Amino acid sequence: MPSHKNILRFLAFLGIFFWLSMMGSGYLYRFGQSYSTSSETYLFFAKSFLIALILAIYFFYKRKIGNQESFDIIDLLWKVFVTGLIATVVSLLSNFLLTVLKENEHGRNPYFLDLLYHINVGLIITFLIAAFTVWKRLILYQKSKWLIRIWNVFEYGLLGSSLLFFTAYEIFSGVFSTLIWGMLVVMSFVLSVNLKWVAYLNFKQKWKSILLIILIGLYIGYFYSILNNYGEDYGFTPIFDALGVITIHGLYVFILIYSIFSVLVILFNLPTSSVFEQKLVEVINFQKLSQARNTGQNENQVFDILLESSVSVVIANAAWIDIKDEDENVKKTLFYKLNKHEKEEALKSLKSNKIKNIQSSVASRNKVNSRFTAELKHELFKSILVIPLYIGDKQIASLALVKDVKDGFSKEMIEIIRTFVNQASVSIENYRLMKEAIVNERYKEELKIAKRVQDSLIPTILATNEDLQISAFSKPAAEVGGDYFDTFKMDKDRIAIIVGDVSGKGTSAAFHMSQMKGVFQSLVQLNLSAKEFIIKANNALSSCLDRTSFITTTYFIIDSKKRIFEFSRAGHCPTLYYSAKEKKVKYLEDNGLGLGILRDDQFDSFVEVNEIKYQQGDILFLYTDGITEAKNSQNEEYGYERLKQFLNKNAFYSADYIKDEILKTIHDFCGSSNLEDDITTLIVKVK
Amino acid sequence: MVEIKNSLVKDIFTIHVIGEVDASSSIHLDESIGEATSKYSKIMVNCEQLEYISSAGLGVFMSYINDLEEKGIKLVIYGLSDKVRHVFQILGLDQLLKITENEEEAKGIVNGV
Numbered sequence: 001m002p003s004h005k006n007i008l009r010f011l012a013f014l015g016i017f018f019w020l021s022m023m024g025s026g027y028l029y030r031f032g033q034s035y036s037t038s039s040e041t042y043l044f045f046a047k048s049f050l051i052a053l054i055l056a057i058y059f060f061y062k063r064k065i066g067n068q069e070s071f072d073i074i075d076l077l078w079k080v081f082v083t084g085l086i087a088t089v090v091s092l093l094s095n096f097l098l099t100v101l102k103e104n105e106h107g108r109n110p111y112f113l114d115l116l117y118h119i120n121v122g123l124i125i126t127f128l129i130a131a132f133t134v135w136k137r138l139i140l141y142q143k144s145k146w147l148i149r150i151w152n153v154f155e156y157g158l159l160g161s162s163l164l165f166f167t168a169y170e171i172f173s174g175v176f177s178t179l180i181w182g183m184l185v186v187m188s189f190v191l192s193v194n195l196k197w198v199a200y201l202n203f204k205q206k207w208k209s210i211l212l213i214i215l216i217g218l219y220i221g222y223f224y225s226i227l228n229n230y231g232e233d234y235g236f237t238p239i240f241d242a243l244g245v246i247t248i249h250g251l252y253v254f255i256l257i258y259s260i261f262s263v264l265v266i267l268f269n270l271p272t273s274s275v276f277e278q279k280l281v282e283v284i285n286f287q288k289l290s291q292a293r294n295t296g297q298n299e300n301q302v303f304d305i306l307l308e309s310s311v312s313v314v315i316a317n318a319a320w321i322d323i324k325d326e327d328e329n330v331k332k333t334l335f336y337k338l339n340k341h342e343k344e345e346a347l348k349s350l351k352s353n354k355i356k357n358i359q360s361s362v363a364s365r366n367k368v369n370s371r372f373t374a375e376l377k378h379e380l381f382k383s384i385l386v387i388p389l390y391i392g393d394k395q396i397a398s399l400a401l402v403k404d405v406k407d408g409f410s411k412e413m414i415e416i417i418r419t420f421v422n423q424a425s426v427s428i429e430n431y432r433l434m435k436e437a438i439v440n441e442r443y444k445e446e447l448k449i450a451k452r453v454q455d456s457l458i459p460t461i462l463a464t465n466e467d468l469q470i471s472a473f474s475k476p477a478a479e480v481g482g483d484y485f486d487t488f489k490m491d492k493d494r495i496a497i498i499v500g501d502v503s504g505k506g507t508s509a510a511f512h513m514s515q516m517k518g519v520f521q522s523l524v525q526l527n528l529s530a531k532e533f534i535i536k537a538n539n540a541l542s543s544c545l546d547r548t549s550f551i552t553t554t555y556f557i558i559d560s561k562k563r564i565f566e567f568s569r570a571g572h573c574p575t576l577y578y579s580a581k582e583k584k585v586k587y588l589e590d591n592g593l594g595l596g597i598l599r600d601d602q603f604d605s606f607v608e609v610n611e612i613k614y615q616q617g618d619i620l621f622l623y624t625d626g627i628t629e630a631k632n633s634q635n636e637e638y639g640y641e642r643l644k645q646f647l648n649k650n651a652f653y654s655a656d657y658i659k660d661e662i663l664k665t666i667h668d669f670c671g672s673s674n675l676e677d678d679i680t681t682l683i684v685k686v687k
Numbered sequence: 688m689v690e691i692k693n694s695l696v697k698d699i700f701t702i703h704v705i706g707e708v709d710a711s712s713s714i715h716l717d718e719s720i721g722e723a724t725s726k727y728s729k730i731m732v733n734c735e736q737l738e739y740i741s742s743a744g745l746g747v748f749m750s751y752i753n754d755l756e757e758k759g760i761k762l763v764i765y766g767l768s769d770k771v772r773h774v775f776q777i778l779g780l781d782q783l784l785k786i787t788e789n790e791e792e793a794k795g796i797v798n799g800v
Contacts, residue, residue, distance in 0.1 A: 503742035505710050548717065548746035552778060571778040593779035597749045606779060625742075 004063070011060040015126075018056055022049035023118045026239045030110060047240060050121070051162045054247055057126055058159065061133040071141075073197055074205055076134045077212040083130040084219035087123035091226060094119055102233075113236045120230070121242045124223045128251040131216060135258050141197040154187045158254075161246035181246055188254040192261040202280075203273045206266050213266075217259045224252055278313070282416055285309030289423040299323075299428050300334075306399065306424040307336055313420070314413045316401040317381065318342070323397045338402075346402055349378040370398065371418075373409050383408040387417055389425045396428060447507075451479040454510055457517050463489035463496075467560040469655035470497075472682040473663060481678035482509025483624050484516050488524040493561040496524050496533075499622040499682050500553040501572060503594075508549070509678075515544045516551055530555050530568040531609045534595070538570070542599035550596035554622055558614075558684065565612040565620065570595050573625050576643060578651045580617030580686075585648045587640065588612075618686045619658070621647050626679035630666050638669050655685040688712055691719045699797055700727040705736040708744035717747045720762075724751060728760045729797040733790070735766030745778055752783050761785075765793040 002010070025046035032039025065076065094116045101112075140151060157180065164177050201209060227243045230236075243249055288305050303321050311319050318338040325331040335343065355374040371387045381402040389397040399421060403409070409417075454476070462470045464487075474483050482502030490496050500516050502509040519540045523533055533555055541551060552572035558565055567575070571594025574587040593606040623643070630638040646665060650658050662681055689712040692703040700723050708716055723730050748764075755762050763785045767775065775781050787793045 501742070503746045505741075505743070548713070548743065548750045550742075550746055550749055550778075552742075573777060591779065591782070593782065594749075597779065597783065598752065606782060 008060060008063055011056055011063065015053060015056040015060060018049045018053040019118065019122045022046050022053060023115065025049060026114055026118065027111060029239050030114060043239060047165055050240070050242065050245065051165060051247075053122065054125055054129070054162060054245075055159070057129045058132075061129050065130070065133045066137065071137070073138070073201060074208050074212075076137060077209055077216070080127075080131045080134050080216055081212045084127045084216055087127045088219055088222060090123055091120050091223070095226075108234055108236075110236060113231055113234065114239065117230055117238045120223075120226055124227065124242075125248065127219065127223065128248065128255060131255045132251055135255060138197050138262075139191050139194040139258070141194070147194060150187065150191065154184065154191060157184055157187070158247055158250050161250065165245045165247075177246060181250070184246070184250045185253055185257075188250075188257045191254075192258045195262060195265045198262070198265050198269050199276055200280075201266070201269075201273070202277050203270070206270055206273055210263055210266050213259045213263050217256060217263075220252060220256050220259070282313050285313060285420065286423065289420060289427060299431055302424050302427045302431070303334055303397065306420055307334055310399060310401055310417050310420055311336055313416055314385070314401055314403070314409060316408075317404045318346075319399070319401045321397055321399050324395055328395050343400075346376060346378050346381050346384065349376045349381070350384065351375045351377055370395070373414065375406060376402065380404055382406045385409045385414065385417065387414075387421050389421050389428070391425055391429045391432070396425070447479040450507065450510060451476075454480045454513070457484075457514055459486055463487040465489070465492070465495060465560055467687055468495065468558065469685040469687060470495075470683070471655035471659040472680075473659055474678070474680040475675075476510075476678045477626070477675050478506050480507060480510035481505065482513045483626065483678040483680040484513045484520075485622070485680055485682045486517065486520050488521075490524065490527060490557070493559055495558045495560075497556040497558065497620075497622070497682065497684065498553055499572065499624065499680060500551050501624040501678075501680070502551050503549050505677070508546075512545060512549055512551060515541065516553070519544075529609070530557055530566045531607050534568045534570050534592075534607050535604050538595045538598075538603050541595045545596040550594040552594045556620065556622075556684075563614055565614055566609065567612075568592065568607060568609045570607070571597065573623060573628060576619075576621035576623070576647055577612065578617075578619035578621070578647055579615075580619075580651070581615050583651075585644050585651070587644070614686055616686050617651075619647065619651055619655075620684040621658070622682040622684075624678065624680040626675065626677035627662070627666060627681060629677060630670055630675060630679070632669050633671050638666060642669075655683040658683050658685070689715055691715055693719065693723070695727075698727070699729045699731060699794065701731045701733055703733040703736070707739040708737065708747075709739070709741045710743040713741070713743040713747050716744060717750075720747060720751055724754055724758065724760055724762075728758070730760060730762040731790070731793045731797060732762065732764045733766055734764055734768075734771065737767070737771055740771055740774060742778075745774065745780060748780060748784060749778075761797045761799070763787055763793040763796045765789055 025042045029039045029042035029046055032042060065079065098113075098116065136151070136155070140147065161177075161180050161184065164180065198206070198209075224243075227241075227248075230238060243252075285305075286309075288309060289302070303323060307319055307321050310316065316336075319336040320338065320343055321334045322330045323332040323334070333340070333343070338346070351374060355372050357372045373383065373385045376382055376384050382405055383403050385401045385408075387399050388395045389399065399417070401409070401417070458474050459472075462472060464470045470487065472485050472487075474485055475481075476483065482504060484498070484500040484502070486498050488496040498520050500513070502512040502516065504512075519537050523536050523540070526536075528536065534553075537553070537555075545551070550571070553570045554567065554572040554575050555570070556565055556567045556575075567588070567590075569575070569588065569590050569592040571592055574589045576585060577588050578585050588610070590608045590610050591606065592608055593603060597603075598606070621643075628638055628640055628643060632638075646662060647658070650661055653661070659681060663679075666675075666679065688706055689708050690705040692705070694701045694703070702719050702723060704716060706712075720730075720732075751762070754760070764775075765787045766789060767786060772781075772786070775784070775786065785793075785796055787796060
């Protein structure tokens with residue numbers, strides 16, 4: 001693809017080429033005429049090149065102006081004006097030359113007059129098409145489907161009508177050409193009502209536009225008279241009348257009509273332009289506040305924007321914002337065009353009997369209505385408007401605007417300020433929420449790390465021997481929890497097993513759980529009896545746990561040589577035991593006390609140890625209360641009885657199967673309701 | 688959620704625990720018992736309307752066991768539902784705290800009958 005610039009250069013070159021060709025053909029024609037030879041072909045060529053010239057300039061401007069991204073109305077009008085100015089200056093110079101050479105014989109030379117005529121024609125066409133392209137953009141400022149359709153018909157009709165130049169030399173020479181001409185004029189009028197861009201100009205821009213358009217109109221008149229009267233004084237007739245081309249004539253008329261309409265409409269719009277400007281300022285300010293919300297500007301920036309926007313919208317003489325802290329005391333004040341002292345003076349001059357409250361759902365709940373307008377008895381300020389900013393029920397700031405006139409705040413102004421204040425409140429709330437979210441996100445990350453650490457404390461490989469199947473599972477309700485299980489191979493025959501549950505939940509429980517792991521891993525190395533283990537664990541934990549925390553555990557030593565379960569329960573949920581011989585399930589409800597409940601020697605007397613001689617097929621089912629206290633949607637607990645039945649039913653299966661099955665059962669029991677507590681289970685089955 | 692009400696009849700201070708005591712609401716129970724043990728030597732805890740107590744709640748009772756002994760305070764818990772009583776029993780707290788069926792029995796123990 002050739003670049004934009006190269007295309008423009010090419011079109012400009014083409015234009016110059018067509019212009020030269022047109023002039024050359026014209027000379028040949030005149031030359032032929034003066035020698036009375038038939039040279040109509042040259043005239044045809046000259047006309048063709050004229051139309052080609054029109055098209056080249058048309059495409060040149062279509063590219064140059066029509067596709068421009070930016071849309072600056074004054075800039076566009078300025079471009080047309082400058083084009084016209086250059087054309088006018090050149091044209092005036094050529095006319096001056098003519099006047100100077102009037103008496104000279106060269107001045108009457110038809111070839112010389114032809115040259116000047118063609119120069120004028122080229123310049124005028126350039127100007128007309130430049131104006132046409134700009135007018136097109138103005139008319140299509142706010143497009144609709146129908147507008148585009150009408151415009152397209154007009155534009156193609158205007159360009160296409162140039163072809164009539166070959167058949168009907170004079171513009172009104174035939175019915176058809178007259179009809180087309182008439183239609184184009186009617187369409188010019190119809191299109192000229194599209195002046196929406198005028199509303200978007202401010203006062204100054206409107207004046208500039210009027211000036212520029214009037215000057216453009218003057219050019220039009222001048223150029224028309226040039227083409228119309230060219231050479232009359234000298235009895236000179238150009239080889240063709242450029243005005244006879246419907247396209248050129250149409251351009252004149254269209255540009256003129258639209259110019260007149262524009263000037264009139266702008267003139268009528270002048271008195272109301274300040275209102276539009278005000279509205280525009282409001283919209284822009286509102287947008288600023290909205291953007292502040294999206295870009296998460298900090299609170300002070302939002303307050304600054306609010307203060308600035310509010311002042312400019314109601315044209316206040318001074319203003320301030322009291323920014324309040326958690327307890328709604330003023331912690332900082334932003335001032336606009338007054339100082340602290342003046343603010344206090346203004347507030348002192350408040351006429352308490354002239355306070356008008358403004359309806360508000362928030363303030364009425366707080367009883368004291370803090371949004372109001374009032375009169376001031378102050379030498380500078382005569383009225384005040386106060387509107388507080390709320391987040392939820394909490395006042396975070398209060399905006400006050402003062403003016404040097406009585407009743408300076410109209411209902412509309414108050415509405416706008418309220419909208420601004422609401423928008424600012426939302427922005428600030430968003431900002432605070434975002435800050436909070438960032439902090440929460442960090443906590444979440446920390447918790448994830450804690451979870452990873454805790455997961456690594458749960459053993460993945462369990463100690464076992466040829467006699468036993470051991471299977472276990474643990475899952476915290478939140479990221480981390482207080483459940484614990486572990487195993488240890490004491491020697492070739494003996495395996496130690498522990499299941500524990502720390503009081504409380506979440507992070508604090510997780511800390512104690514890791515202490516429990518440390519205590520187990522240390523003490524289990526010492527080859528202690530179950531009783532000694534529990535006593536020493538209590539001693540150790542007594543100095544580790546905080547005042548209200550305790551840990552319940554069940555500790556087992558399984559001796560495969562003696563085929564004995566030696567165990568002690570320290571306040572933990574009673575272990576479920578399946579006896580293969582009796583084909584019965586029972587809870588091992590020995591006495592015991594949670595670790596950390598008594599933090600001295602008294603504890604020792606509460607420790608009980610028991611032994612069970614086990615047989616093939618016997619099962620130990622250790623668990624935490626997350627299983628028995630799991631609740632269904634009716635708030636019913638799974639309970640001890642169901643658990644008993646469960647094991648009775650599944651005692652025939654392997655430890656792994658029982659583990660999977662209990663998890664499935666609990667999951668099904670809870671249904672859609674989530675687990676509230678950590679759940680842990682450890683199953684030992686004698687092979 | 689838990690609701691805690693206090694009443695004082697003669698020299699017996701009674702704490703009424705109503706609802707559910709979980710990890711977060713156990714703080715209120717702790718405050719209440721802490722205050723009572725600093726002022727009174729005869730305390731009854733009415734748990735007739737206690738529906739549920741979590742391990743954190745049990746931890747609160749547990750943490751005062753030493754205090755009671757040292758200061759010679761008589762604290763009796765009464766009116767536990769079967770379920771809640773079972774929770775106390777599993778942990779072994781029934782061996783350390785005085786727990787009775789009803790208010791009458793509790794009063795008897797507090798008054799040293």
